[in-house]
Amino acid sequence: MRSIGRLARETGVKVPTIRYYERVGLLPEAERSAGNQRLYDAAAVRRLAFIRHARELGFPLDAVRDLLRLADEPERSCAAVDAIARRQLVEIRRRLARLEALEGELARMLAQCEGERIADCRVIEVLGDLALRSDQPAAEDEAANTPG
């Protein structure tokens, strides 16, 4: 049995984050010591490590929850697991495509700027002009969610 601090060191997940995961139901409520401190066994280490790695791969917490549930049913087909992972891969590729487009536009903007007065600044000019030309109402959002 280990304290929350030791669990944090062993898994690389911060203490407040562990408490947060418990609060939102990703981790079961921990046993407590006589003095009301959380105690964790080896299974908790494995579960939290699983969560951490899934988060590093960018799975949202809801997907992690589903994966954990599936991981506990070893006899079922892993089709559901694959579907979650494939969805995540599609999402990551969508973000990649968007970021690549942004990168190109920003780099082009910067390359054209001569570094003189703001009145002649290409960056400012592009930000002003392109916007007026833009005809489509909006793009996709690009919110990411990946931990440390």
Added chain:
Amino acid sequence: MRSIGRLARETGVKVPTIRYYERVGLLPEAERSAGNQRLYDAAAVRRLAFIRHARELGFPLDAVRDLLRLADEPERSCAAVDAIARRQLVEIRRRLARLEALEGELARMLAQCEGERIADCRVIEVLGDLALRSDQPAAEDEAANTPG
């Protein structure tokens, strides 16, 4: 002079978002009609369009604020503008690198999975195992912020 709804249509920025931008100081407080409704002139259209395009390029609102301030001082050197844009480019490249790594790992994981029982699922296995091998406490965060 135009209503907030017309401004929204002209710029592709949603009405509540415009009010939000006013609230957080990106847009000046709008004039009001006799009946207390916001009224916007052509300058407001340009300013909001500028904001929208900067947001599409992924600049956080704080950076947009700085860019707007700089855009209003045409005689100053655009070095500060370039610095903001370069920082944003660096940030986007950092995210790109991270997403590319995720994409690779996810794709590898999925390619190895035979689609049988969860007990044999490579995806679940990798999520469990890699995490235990991970020795570094953490990676970088990856929060994005880009509008529609």
Added chain:
DNA sequence: CCTAACTGCTGTAGCGACTGGAGCTTCAAG
């Protein structure tokens, strides 16, 4: 002139995934 439908107003709360702080208690080492 009246009414319906639309658009606008304010204020507050919620999203995801944490992070940080206040103010307290418990624990391990010396």
Added chain:
DNA sequence: CTTGAAGCTCCAGTCGCTACAGCAGTTAGG
């Protein structure tokens, strides 16, 4: 026994919106 680190709970804040409730103003048709 004392000290300081680590633990506890609860609440607020982050970012950039978005949604809702419950009103008021505006506009087009009859």
